[in-house]
Amino acid sequence: MSTSPEDIDALFDLPPPATPVKPASPLPGVASAPVDSRKEHRVKVSWPGRVQLPNGRVIELRVRDLSDSGVGLLTEHHIPPATVMNFAMGVPGLDDGGGVTPVSGTIRTTYVVVSGPDLVCGGTWVSLPSQGRDLLDKWIRKLRR
Numbered sequence: 001m002s003t004s005p006e007d008i009d010a011l012f013d014l015p016p017p018a019t020p021v022k023p024a025s026p027l028p029g030v031a032s033a034p035v036d037s038r039k040e041h042r043v044k045v046s047w048p049g050r051v052q053l054p055n056g057r058v059i060e061l062r063v064r065d066l067s068d069s070g071v072g073l074l075t076e077h078h079i080p081p082a083t084v085m086n087f088a089m090g091v092p093g094l095d096d097g098g099g100v101t102p103v104s105g106t107i108r109t110t111y112v113v114v115s116g117p118d119l120v121c122g123g124t125w126v127s128l129p130s131q132g133r134d135l136l137d138k139w140i141r142k143l144r145r
Helices: 005-011 130-144
Strands: 043-052 058-066 070-075 084-092 100-115 118-127
Touching (some): 084 130
Antiparallel strands (some): 043 084, 070 118
């Protein structure tokens, strides 16, 4: 299942959020502490990922954790908060065989926090195909043990 070009274009023409995002620090759009909107247990990972910004630019990053409802990301580049973006990550095989499965969908960024030279960002799933969801569920169960 793939997303049509019209649907991708529509993702980047979203109206502003109903309630404005109010920065908690002097830097616009950068919070002083993450807002933990994920209630599920997070599991630590270190997987390659990328997002496509609204201007079309693709940024490479690291996936640092995941939960049923979203992902934690680490990057050196600015990622806008409260934005829906295309997202992809390389998920290693469950059997340690060295294979990687690309999992892609869309996320909405929920916060961005400065952490030393990096930015830590949280994203919640807007869409995630069922095959990707199944693989991530298996990883979450495996890492919770």
